[in-house]
Amino acid sequence: MTHASPDDFILHGPAATAFTSQRLGKLTPVFVPEGEPAPFTRLDTFDQTLRRSGRLLLDLGTALDLIRPDSSAMTQATHGRTKFVPDIAEGPVKQALSDLSPLRSLLPCGTGKLSRAGLAFEDDDHKVHCRAALQILTGAEGQTVILVMLHPLRGYARAQADLRHALATNGMAFDMDALHGLLFPASPAPAPKPKLALTADQTAHDAATAIIALQIPVARLSEPGIVADHDTEFLHDYRVALRRIRSVLSLFRGVYPPDQTATLKARFSALMAQTGMLRDLDVHLLEKPSYYDLLPEIQHPGLDTMFALRAADRAKALARLSRHLRSKAHGQEMTELARLFATPQALPPGPKADTPAYPYACALIWKRYRKIRQIAANLGPATPDTDVHTLRIHCKKLRYLMEFFAGLFPPASVKSLLKPLKALQDHLGLVNDLSVQQVSLQSFLQGSGAWPDSTKLQVAQTVGALTTVLHQRKLDERRKTMDALSGFISPETQKTFREVFHPSKPGPPRKPNP
């Protein structure tokens, strides 16, 4: 993280307002307000990405102000409420937010007022010896915090040093965490992201339970955001958490008794099943801009009609899922599942429950990699999409396994193997998306019975044109997938996989990261 300049300070409490009228030795303060205080709303993502990275984003209605970890500030004119980074006009603030997910909404996380002022200290000839720029922030409960940025003036080092000393005595060096705490006391600092700390001698049963226990709260925390429909990432995160849980249940065979595993699988599948329709529609609607790019303008009215119908479908699907998530039965089910995985002893052991985590992980990962190599050996341009889909699923399982057990293996090796795997998955994901989109479009068309004839014709023409383009793109992506795949099953990658996950003499595993 970038450190703040030693010339930047925070004043707060009674000292803040008093400071602007205090003499500095023989120098007299001159306080010059710049404009009226403007109300602001602090914006951040659900997981507080901005706060975690030491940034403070303020929506002033007509402008967005960003204060960075080094206390430097930037501003950009805006129009209306800012919800997603891509919606912001090109400018310095948008540029400085480019690391944020374009799909994550910026949520209101606090309010207050902001004003600016200049503070100078003059001698008896009214000559300025030192000056500072002030940003005066007032929180919702009336607490005032002043950010002071000294502007060095050549030849006046002594006055500068005196001012620096006075600021350090009356306030504190700039610190974004402190600023957040003072200004938004009701908004606690984000808790560090929970990390899985597996040990080599931990049992497979305890490892599986720990992984699942970590995912249930992730799913639970996403639920209010799904219901509020802040953005599509809440549902995505919810589904990823459930998918990880289901992967553990299906991949960690024998850690729980078979009937217990089957019951748990069914319960988590039932949770997942509620979400499929909304997620499909989200994916489809997220593709909206690219569809307009893919088709000539003459087809755009057809796209307008199609997306209007899909948006209506999505509203219904969201209402249905929201009802489910808010239901008492769902709340009880999630509470029970969380309680079940909170203590490993609560779950009966299966036949492989006591296997130590390290050999267990090695066997699972090596087996999955060999499976991928087998499928890859028979893959060619003529291979049906279903086989490519199978490969995608195996890759996904391998990725989960490697991530679950990452702490048991040398980080550099795991990282070097995850990189080509992620690249391959990106291509496989795109092939799958392009296939799913074609199928989805066709099924959408089949449901056109209630539409007027003019709508049917218009949408059918648009879907036809889109399907052709998507098919061509899918063929291109299949070619790229084959290239990525050849890298992943190359002798060099295979050698590393063998060294890490299938050593001839399994040595003592390295200790996991603290």
Place this chain on the structure above:
Amino acid sequence: MKIIASYANKGGVGKTAAAVNLSYALAAAGERVLLCDLDPQGAASFYFRIKPSKKLTEASFFQDVEKFTQSIKASDYDNLDILPANMTFRDFDVFLAQMKQPKSRLKQALKAVAGDFDAIILDCPPNISTLSENIFKAADAVLVPIIPTTLSQRTFQQLVDFFAENDLPARKLHGFFSMVQSTKSLHDETMAVMRGTYPKTLLTAKIPFATDVERMGIHRAPVLVSAPHSAAGKAYQALSEELTLRLDPTRHGEGPS
């Protein structure tokens, strides 16, 4: 980096007012400017409310780079720094006489801060001396205020002659009429004659005789700050723009910022 000297071998002709307003205008246009007050009376420093330098005494101006740079003070305006004068500056000629290469010492001293500034403006004492020769050598342009009277005409000719006798390039000289009173026919006549005599040397811009200039001592600020829309304010702005264009013709077409 360019060095512009505001110089006249005659006192009270508006030399310091020109240096102060030119410095401000260039700084306001975005250039990093150092106004070097070489006049021991320190009028330029006074206009910017800066007290005389205590450190930079006697020969240290030419010999002690650290003291020289440490004596520079920020003005109250962006991009504009001042090197304030003190009374020991009146003995510059004595110190220079004791040094090797006495005529290029000023240029060497200014080199130390050349990287910090786009323009250095020298407000010079009114005489022809070893310091003046240093100034003529160091400066890229010598800006000469001329009150349009017979006596000033004669003084300006003396300066032109001095340049010729000492192999100094005449193109460095840029005269302009100062304290012009349009009600006086003598001023009009003198200006007409001089424009005929020095068609390339004289700038078009002319500074009127105005109370706004005199009141700089009360406001302790450039006319361009206290009365930017006055006749004198506009005239100083025009003078700055014309000189800038003369020194860098590639900037033609750039409007004032």
